[in-house]
Amino acid sequence: METIYIETPLGIARLEGDDAGIVSVSVLDTINKAPTKVCSESLQKAANQLQEYFDGKRQTFDLRLNPQGTAFQKRVWQALSSIPFGKTISYLELSKILGDVKAIRAVAAANGKNPLWVIVPCHRVIGSDGSLTGYAGGLHRKKWLIDHENPVKQQTLF
Incomplete structure (x- = not known):
């Protein structure tokens, strides 16, 4: 296993x-490692x-992925990958997509x-009331990612 x-x-990503395939992508709050030059x-x-995603030049990823998790977790992560760039859905909607509205807590868990930050877009899942809830990378990062993907930028009226 290689790490870069x-x-x-939004910070240094590991x-x-x-x-x-790619097993994990995570964002770190603090690290004393320099960016990797050779990998x-x-x-x-x-x-x-x-980098292309953060530069606004990429909306989907074409990578071999190999996340480690249970069969249920992998089903959820696969469903997350179907959420289009610039769109959000609620945890309830995600549960419905997976065929069991009663599994909302398991789906949220x-x-x-999700071990593949940004690549598997868990940041696109929000609360039923539109609130930004539950994001391992911090809600400030979730907000940044959703704003980054929003094709229509709100302009001020005054």
């Missing part, structure tokens, strides 16, 4: 993976695509364990 670090507008082709591809 890259700079993003990417982990190997030839089987494997698969991690370099992930780093490049993340699996969403919170």
